Amino acid sequence: MTFKDIRKEIQSYVFLTIGLAIGTIGWAGFIIPSEIIGGGVTGIATVFHFATGMDVGLLAFVMNVALILISMKVIGAKFGVKTIYCIALFSIFLSIISIYVKEPLVSEKFMATVTGSILAGAGSGIVFLNGGSTGGSDIIALMINKYRNISLGRLLLYIDSVIISSSFFLFQSIETMIYGFVSMAILAYTVDMVISGNKQTVQFFIFSKKHEELRHHIIHVAKRGLTVLPGVGGYSGEEVKVLMVIARKSDSQVIFRLIKQIDPNAFITMGSVMGVYGQGFDTIKGR
Template identity: 30%
Template sequence: MEQSSHPIKHKNVSIGKILKRALFIMFGAILVSVALEIFFVPNEIIDGGITGVSIIAAHVSGIPLGVFLFILNLPFLFIGYKQMGKTFALSTLFGVTVMSIGTVLLHSVPRLTDDPFLAAVFGGIILGIGVGIVLRYGGSLDGTEIVAVLLNRKSPFSVGEIVMFINLFILSSAGFVYGWNHAMYSLIAYYIAFKMIDLTIEGFQESKSVWIISEMYKDLGDAIVARLGRGVTYLQGEGGYSGEDKKVIFCIITRLEEAKLKTIVEELDPAAFLAVGNIHDVRGGQFKKKAIH
């Protein structure tokens, strides 16, 4: 393969960006420590992945949770370094270290509630936000995802399916250790944490892609620009059945603008074809949205 005479120059990451990443990863790891030691562990609730295994191991052995969190994640840190690079591995090592130390320091802090349902709900919220922050800034607090990526290459199952299978097995094991009521509370906590991770990563300003097919495309496009302040692009389409030329409106909006856009379409052309999809990342052009960082 012919090599370019102009090699790509990689920009060095500034000290400010490194410190910002480290502070947010530390903050996220501390939140996870709070969720584990103040809500989950005292109420016999576990999380999925290596964290769940660590909670069970600490309960059975009497050894501090932080020890298992650190030791059990070490092999996956090595794998993460090989598969995903030094930055990811160092960020994960930092996050896991902070989380492990945090659980040790918080172990003697009294629980906030004796109600396992409240512990599952609020612990799940706090844990999900913490994990989401760490993931958003390039780290991880659990080796399960790394295992799933490796298994995915040699199996017909997706990464998400593998993670779900592993976590269901771990969460089910809580039934034998703590009883089945606490296993069900653990499932509630896991579901809430899962949703909060998505919300934290994507934010309330999650982007949506919109396609509209209408004879009144110009009126709809003008209304979207005027009332939502969003740019639109007119695409040329052809009906597969009729063979007629059609104009397709394409635009990007935020989650909070979806209801207003549907109202605009309903007012101007109730018969219009409207499709809305989720988008995880938008860059370039004139699209602007608020971001966490």
């Protein structure tokens, strides 16, 4: 393993820890003290926490370990070091914060639901982006999926719905149950935004008389590849060169800055791209 690989691995564990800390604050600082039951194993642990008074972090850890052991027997799943690290650290953080935070960090229940769910979703998104997982209901879904032809997404929805619905029997409150479903929706949306926002891709078409200079700077300064397309002006009939650039959205400001410096009169179109597969982007996965 090279020094670069080691540095990258250390960096991923740093981000995993940050993501777990953010997610735990969302759960233990807002959602759980507000008596809101969310989805996943954390939701099940919260139910048992309020029913028995046991430590929620310990409950989450025991349930995740039990699920991993059962799944290894049922589906032979292999869990990496990062998953074990995330499950252990998430449970520790959950226990520590729960000791010191007995009341939600904001008094209004709706604000606690929204704030906690956004933090929990953002934390989960950071964890997923860095190759980690906190276990949870996806393990249950994988085991059921082995014997029943139901999509994983639908199974996760069913499992989380059952967990959240159980809060009605615990608190005898439809309002609390609805808060749980709101929390699940916000959390899932935030996870998607964190993951897709990191991978969001844009496509530029650049029409410029200084196309050669732009080509050089986009490749060597912005460090992005491009394709030079031949074109003909519909009105003028003149031959033109069009630069097509595919880049991460985070790189778009650098490209705009270069175009402004070299040819402020360039004609540019920019659009979002649903998916880009190949060198430097995503890999094609089997469906």
